[in-house]
Amino acid sequence: MKDVDYRKIEKAVTMILEAIGENPEREGLIDTPKRVAKMYAEVFEGLNKDPKDYFKTVFNENHDEVVLVKDIPFHSMCEHHLVPFFGHAHVAYIPRDGVVAGLSKLARAVETTAKRPQLQERITSTVADAMMDMLNPIGVYVIIEAEHMCMTMRGIKKPGAKTVTTVARGIYEHDDVKRAEILSLIKMT
Template sequence: MNEKAVGAMREFLEALGLDLKQLDMEKTPERVAEMYGYLFSGLTRDAGEVWGELFQSENDGIVAVKDIPFYSMCEHHLVPFFGRISIAYKPKNGMVAGFGKFTKLVDIVSHRPQLQERMTEQLAEAVMQGLQAEGVLVIAEAQQLCMTMRGDLANGTSTITSSCLGCFGEDSGLYNQAWSLLGWNKGE
């Protein structure tokens, strides 16, 4: 248990005027510190280590993994944003990764204080570097609780970000094919 985090959480709650003993919340600082330790566990993990062994494939087309669920914490307000990540990549020389590696990558990168835009870019860069891919497209769709829980009250609003690297940024045909493969009809 991170005692410094527990003490800081206790002080924070008390500074807001909460009487932890009277409200039967004496254990809340420990629970919150443990939870945030997990939510920020990506800070101590290297996304580059996720790939392990790559496999030779005869595939020269685009490979896609759609709708990987994620949740992260907005670095501005420390409240969740969550949704799904879809990744398409064009293997170089047929080298592919196991599909489960992509869920592990999303888990590592999303378990950090984040901005959706940065998270999307970090995922694309990690796939590009880790697989030495010819191109990568990452699309993130999320609900931002900072938009729905405070002044804006924008219930049902989703935010969509994308990052496009390599051949998908150079070849509009491949770019459109990747978007279509991920279920996004660009331009509609």
């Protein structure tokens, strides 16, 4: 596990402030490099965690139908611009032989995967693949909806635009009825 180099981040932030023409010694900015270093350690803490670890403990509940945790809030940082993107994840799976994971583990896998310099597409596939590898379910379906600040505050400047990514594994790859079931469950309030 690699430690965060706070001093290096502080130095880099100071250099950025100077590069944009700001005075890093003025009252409002004097502690900004320290605050940014602390924030980066927090928002990138997923770099030292493996989402598969959350699926090491399982339970046999003899449940063989869909398990869905929807509207899991998350935030991440776009690896292209280092600005936030945020939204909700919906994670579903069909257990094999009644083997289930704790419900919070699905949310933890999303959170851990998101807390890295990241792409939305990679979060979606990483969560699905971790579940497939560790739970061996009949199928996994992950949907992520997010707003990207790199599209809101720069570039095209389209606030409110949402990006949706999906990953289907196992039975969900080819069974349109099963996929439709998940989509209808997500739309339920």
